Amino acid sequence: MKRESPIKILFFAVFVLMANFSLAQEIREIHVSPSGDDNNSGTFERPLKSLGRATAVLGAMDSHQLEKIVVWLNDGVYRISNAIVLDSTVKKRGTTFKFKAVEGSSPTISGAVELKDWTNLDNGIWVSEVPENLGIFRELFVKGKRAIRARHPNKEYLRVKEVGADRRTNFTYHIGDFPQPKKPGEVELVVFHDWSITRIPIKDISLDSHTITASDSIGAKGLNFFNLDNWEPNPRYYLENDIEFLDAEYEWYLDSLASKIYLKLPTDLEPSQLSIEVPLAESLLIVEGSEQNPISNISFEGISFKHCRWNIPNHTYAGIQACNFDTQQGNKEWAVVPTAIRTTWAHNIRFEDCEFSSLGGSGIWLGTGTINSTITSCRIRDISGNGVMIGEGQDRRVSGGPWWKIAPHQAALGNKVVDSDISDCGTQFYGAVGIWCGLTAETILKNNEIYNLPYTGISIGWMWSPEPTPCRDNTIAENHIHHVMQKLSDGGGIYMLGLQPGSKLIDNHIHDISVNAGRAESNGMFLDEGTKDVLVENNLIYNIAKSPLRFHKAQTNFVKNNYLFTNGETPAITYNNTLPENIHQQRNRKISTDDPNYKDALKKALSKHTTTPN
Structure with missing residues (x-):
């Protein structure tokens, strides 16, 4: 050797x-x-x-x-x-x-702290002093699960008897609808509009006139279609946060004036056997550069982000759409529900195999100036607001003008959400969506499963006209979207609006949008005002309460090779203030439940479609 x-x-x-x-x-x-x-x-x-x-x-x-x-x-x-x-x-x-x-x-x-010192009040109700650093909060988690803030009724909702004369601040209720609250001033009134809700404190409950009066205007100010009876003459509502409503297991009530929290548990359980947590941190992660010096090349792998509080400013949430809300401080002054994780002026930021859950505002926001960043194989669930946000709306100003006119190059660009599981968003703010994209470019949303939502699955665009913006070349492909629009209406599995040249909705699988609450339709896809130059191709849509595809004030678009399964005589495509000849159609299959071959046709379509149920 x-x-x-x-x-x-x-x-x-x-x-x-x-x-x-x-x-x-x-x-x-x-x-x-x-x-x-x-x-x-x-x-x-x-x-x-x-x-x-x-x-x-x-x-x-x-x-x-x-x-x-x-x-x-x-x-x-x-x-x-x-x-x-x-x-x-x-x-x-x-x-x-x-x-x-x-x-x-x-x-x-x-971002949570544990509550450990509890006193038994009998009948499964326990009380604890609220630590001074917690103050007022809106969420409590028991054994890792969101507990329900005591509400009446426990399920479903009540109906307004008659809207007050000003159509905004008060209404009469039916005698016997709810037990008289002990502390009406701490009760939150939750009112449903078609595609959003209002959460607002109660000013007074009159036993003589059977009238509930809110502390301010119900619904966004300056927008008359938020008048209480605009969509329904007897809109839905419920009441939240009073000791009189504490009647179900795992409900809780916060008496902020006395700094006490009450929790109802099964009689065979004690708090010492459980993990009971309250969010304290108002944000979990901020990745922040500047336009001149963007931050770049940061990744997060295999990490869970959990528990983050958001207290409503001025105690009033007048939802407008997709977690934009009226601040009630002026005419049309909007704000956005903040996220637990946010990036701004950031390039090549990556979240892989992460979980975002049990969050009090919205989840994760790839915000202003975020470029080529990805959310891959992540789980987003149990979020009070939107699950994922990309880009921004119209409001930010640059040199005295709208950013999207003065500095369109600042738009979020080339970001992706792929292979992710998104569910149970909008747990407090029902107008939330699974993925919201504003005026973004070259965004890719692909192969995600999105489900169990009160409103829309994916919303993209933020201009209610065909006016040019930086919004372009976005692709929504191969997503499985189902069981959305469970509480509100006038949305869909995918909701789109505005001029978005080069954008595509392709190979998506959308089904089980069976609830149609409120006046407006809920659809498989809803292409709203100004939608133009969009390709809708090879999508499979079925088991929808109304039309699988709806256009409203839309411009020229292309609809090809889609399977559109309808319920009875419901049309496959609805045209609201849209010229049908502007929707160029080729080789679409429109099949009604009245067709004796419906089941076979659906089975065949499922076998051919690239995105099958997970």
């Missing part, structure tokens, strides 16, 4: 040493664990304890010579009271940041 010379062996050893040294120079690892210590060095053997300390270490590092920094998160819950902020003080140019779960672990970043 040939033996290597000592010189060659020495040369090889030096080479390996230098290679390892070079690798160490290019990649740095920081380890974090809930059982660690922030005085540790952050190595595998001596991990840090908090993510706040980890970001401080990142900001203090001279990372210019490093190709990549990996922050490893071990199993456990990382409780935070303030958002993790990644900005130019933490992230230097060039270096890639990765926040990754250690293999086999499930780290959770939580």
Whole structure:
């Protein structure tokens, strides 16, 4: 056997040493664990304890010579009271940041605190003092599940007897509709409009006139179609947050004046056996650059983001659409329900195999100036507002004018949501959607399952006319959307509006939109005002309460090779203030339940379609 010379062996050893040294120079690892210590060095053997300390270490590092920094998160819950902020003080140019779960672990970043001191009041009702730092809150979680804020009725809703003279602030109720609240001033009135809701405090409940009076205008000011009886003469409503409504297991009531919280549990359970949590943090993660210095190349893998509070400003939420709401401070002054995770002026930000859940506002927002960022194989569920938001609306100003006219290059561009599971959004603000996209370009929403929503599955566009905006070349493809529009109306599996040249709705599978509440239709796809130059091709739509496809004040669009299954004599396509000749159709299959071959045709269509039920 040939033996290597000592010189060659020495040369090889030096080479390996230098290679390892070079690798160490290019990649740095920081380890974090809930059982660690922030005085540790952050190595595998001596991990840090908090993510706040980890970001401080990142900001203090001279990372210019490093190709990549990996922050490893071990199993456990990382409780935070303030958002993790990644900005130019933490992230230097060039270096890639990765926040990754250690293999086999499930780290959770939580903005909640636990409530542990409870007193038994009998009949399964327990009471606890509210810690001073919590103040007023809107959510409580028991065993990881959202508890119900005490409401009446427990299911469904009541009906207004008669709308008041001003059509905005008061109405009469039916005698016996609800038990008289102990503290009416702490009760929240929840009123349903066609595609949004209002949450507003009660000013007075008159036992003599059987009248409920709200603390301010119900519905967005300056928009007359929010008059209480505009859509229905006897709109739906219910009442929330009073001790008199605390009659079902896992309901809770907050007496903010006395700083006490009441919780009803099964009689065989005690709070000491459960994890009872209240959100404290108002945001969980902010990734923020600037237009001149965008932040880039950050990824999050295998991490859960959970529990984030949002208290309604001025205690009144007058929903307009898709979690835009009237601030009630002026005429047509709008705001947006904030998200727990937000990116602005950010490039190449990636969330993979992450979970966003139990959040009090909306979920995750790829916001202003976000480019080429992705949400991949993630789970978004149990969100009070929108699940995912991309881009922005019309309101931001640049040099005194609308940003989309003055600086259209600032639009969110090339972002993706793919292979993700999105469900149970809009748990508080029913006008929310699974994925909302504003004036965005080259957005791709592909192969997502979106379901169990009170309103629309996907909403894209934010201009109610064919006026040119930066919105273009968006693709919504191969998504499975079902059991949406469960509480509201005038939306659909996909809702689209405005001029979006080059955009496509292709190969989507939409079904089970069987609830049609309110006056307006609920559809498989609803292409609203100004929709123009859009291709609708090879979609499968069935089991829809109304028409599978609806156009309203739409312009020229192209509808090809779709399977449109209808209910009885319901038309496959509805044209509201739209010229039918402007909708260019080719080879669409329109099949009614009256057709004896309906079931066979649906079975055949399902077998051919590229997106099948998960």
